Amino acid sequence: MAGLLLSPTEKVYILHGVQDDYRIDGRSNIDYRHMELETDVVSHASGSARLRLANTDILVGVKTEIDVPNPDKPGLGKLEFFVDCSANATPEFEGRGGEQLATTISNMMQKAYHSSQAFDLKQLCIFEGKQCWKLYIDILILECGGNLCDAVSLAVKAALFNTSIPFVKAALMDGGNVDLQLSDDPYDSKLLNVGSAPLLVTLCKIGDKCVVDPSAEEESCSVISLVVGVTGNSKFYCNQEEANTLPNIEAKCSTIGLNGPGSVAPQTLKAAINQGLVAAKSLDEALGKALLRERQENIGSKKHSYGFLK
Numbered sequence: 353m354a355g356l357l358l359s360p361t362e363k364v365y366i367l368h369g370v371q372d373d374y375r376i377d378g379r380s381n382i383d384y385r386h387m388e389l390e391t392d393v394v395s396h397a398s399g400s401a402r403l404r405l406a407n408t409d410i411l412v413g414v415k416t417e418i419d420v421p422n423p424d425k426p427g428l429g430k431l432e433f434f435v436d437c438s439a440n441a442t443p444e445f446e447g448r449g450g451e452q453l454a455t456t457i458s459n460m461m462q463k464a465y466h467s468s469q470a471f472d473l474k475q476l477c478i479f480e481g482k483q484c485w486k487l488y489i490d491i492l493i494l495e496c497g498g499n500l501c502d503a504v505s506l507a508v509k510a511a512l513f514n515t516s517i518p519f520v521k522a523a524l525m526d527g528g529n530v531d532l533q534l535s536d537d538p539y540d541s542k543l544l545n546v547g548s549a550p551l552l553v554t555l556c557k558i559g560d561k562c563v564v565d566p567s568a569e570e571e572s573c574s575v576i577s578l579v580v581g582v583t584g585n586s587k588f589y590c591n592q593e594e595a596n597t598l599p600n601i602e603a604k605c606s607t608i609g610l611n612g613p614g615s616v617a618p619q620t621l622k623a624a625i626n627q628g629l630v631a632a633k634s635l636d637e638a639l640g641k642a643l644l645r646e647r648q649e650n651i652g653s654k655k656h657s658y659g660f661l662k
Contacts, residue, residue, distance in 0.1 A: 363573045370558045370570075377567065382631055384565040387506070389642055391514040392650075398487075399515025403507040406567065407497025410504055412489065412511040418478065418520075418532065419486035429476020430486040431465050433458040435504070437493045450493070457491070457504055460609055464505070464550040464581035467606035471512075471549045478520050482530045485517055498568040501579050505552035506639060512549060513589065513643050516541035547586025550606045551636055553628040554579050557616060562624045564631045576614030578624050581607035582632035588640030603633050 358366075366376055373380050385406040394400035397413035404410075419430055435458045437450025465471045476485040489511070491504055518541050521533040535541075555578045556566035562578065563570060571577070582603050587595040605625065610616070616624070 358569060358572055362569075366570060366573050367559050370561050370563055373561075375563065376569065379565075381561060381563045382627060384502075384631075384635065385567075389506070389510055389639075391510055391643070391646060398517065399511045399513075401507050401510035401514055403503055403510065405497070405499060405503045405506075405565070407495055408499060408503045409493075409495035409497075410500075410507040411492040411494055412504075412507040413492075414511050414515045415488040415490070416515075416517055417486045417488065418483055421477065421481065421484040425473075426481035427477050428473035429484040431462070431471070431473070431489065432486065433461045433465075433489050433491065433508075435461075435491045435493070438495075440495075453500070454493075456611070457501060460501060460552065460579060460581070460607065461489075461491075461504065461508065463607040463609075464552060465606075467550070467581070467583075469548070469583050469604050470581075470606045472545060475545055476517075478532070479530050483532065487512075487515070496568075498571050499554055499565050501552040501554050502565060502635075505550065505581075506635070509546055509549045509551065509584070509639065510643060512544055512546045515544050517544065545586065545589075546584070547589040547640075548584050548601075550581045550583050551632050551639075552579055552581050553632045553635070555624045555628055557614065557620070557624070560620070562620070562627060564627070574612065574614075576610060576612035576616060578616065578621070578628070579607075579609040579611065580605055580625055580628035580632070582629055582636075584636045585633070585640075588637045589644065591644070603629055603636075605629070 369375055370381060388404040389401065391401045393402045394413045398416045399414040400412060402411045421428060435454035437454050478484055489508060491508065493500065519535045553564060554566060555562040555564055556570055556574045557576050558570060558574050566574065583606050585601055585603065587598050
């Protein structure tokens with residue numbers, strides 16, 4: 353990262369610590385830093401979330417729009433990701449410095465979510481072949497403190513969990529036109545099933561070993577990092593009674609990407625992917641518990657409609 357300077361001695365200290373499974377902030381190689389998550393923070397969005405991972409700060413907003421499905425996928429909805437890097441996040445983003453990083457992250461999210469094993473796009477279908485929901489997922493990087501991919505994927509999944517879509521009735525009219533009727537009640541909506549939505553886990557190769565959730569200092573000591581997209585488990589995002597009725601689904605890789613000029617040996621690559629699967633499962637379970645707890649706390653404070661809105 354620009355503006356971050358480490359001496360050769362500091363880099364050697366970080367390298368030796370990683371080899372002994374002990375990092376400069378006291379974590380092991382598979383531990384994440386403390387996170388703060390808040391949902392429903394943007395009033396004009398259908399869903400939103402803000403996540404802070406150490407010094408990394410991400411804001412995500414989801415907007416919905418009725419669109420026409422792709423001809424080759426008539427029964428599926430659409431997702432589109434937009435990433436914007438604030439110029440105040442890091443000196444590297446001044447001018448047009450953040451455009452390449454924003455494109456890389458948006459492409460990675462697009463690939464992860466359009467895997468057949470990841471997010472279920474059928475739930476966005478209104479009328480097969482005619483109308484569907486299109487979700488615009490706007491991602492704003494407010495501050496950069498390392499490990500952007502993981503933080504973005506967590507914030508996106510939390511924002512989708514918070515997203516509500518209005519109930520729509522569709523009828524096929526004469527001439528092939530579709531008549532859509534939206535409910536008059538602004539609170540008459542449905543929530544998305546995001547249990548299988550993927551999370552990205554960045555594994556930073558330092559020496560012969562990989563670490564998850566790399567800090568900015570650790571990223572500067574690495575020449576290559578592996579980003580693994582791992583599908584989630586729906587059991588973590590529903591209550592205990594519903595979870596008992598769901599089948600056990602193993603986490604799978606939905607996408608893999610390499611960043612940096614370095615190389616990875618086949619044995620190291622296999623170990624890193626397994627490490628990413630373990631980290632993603634633990635991360636997904638913790639995220640699901642936090643989101644369910646927050647939703648339960650907000651049930652009592654749900655807004656009620658009055659007068660002509662009733």
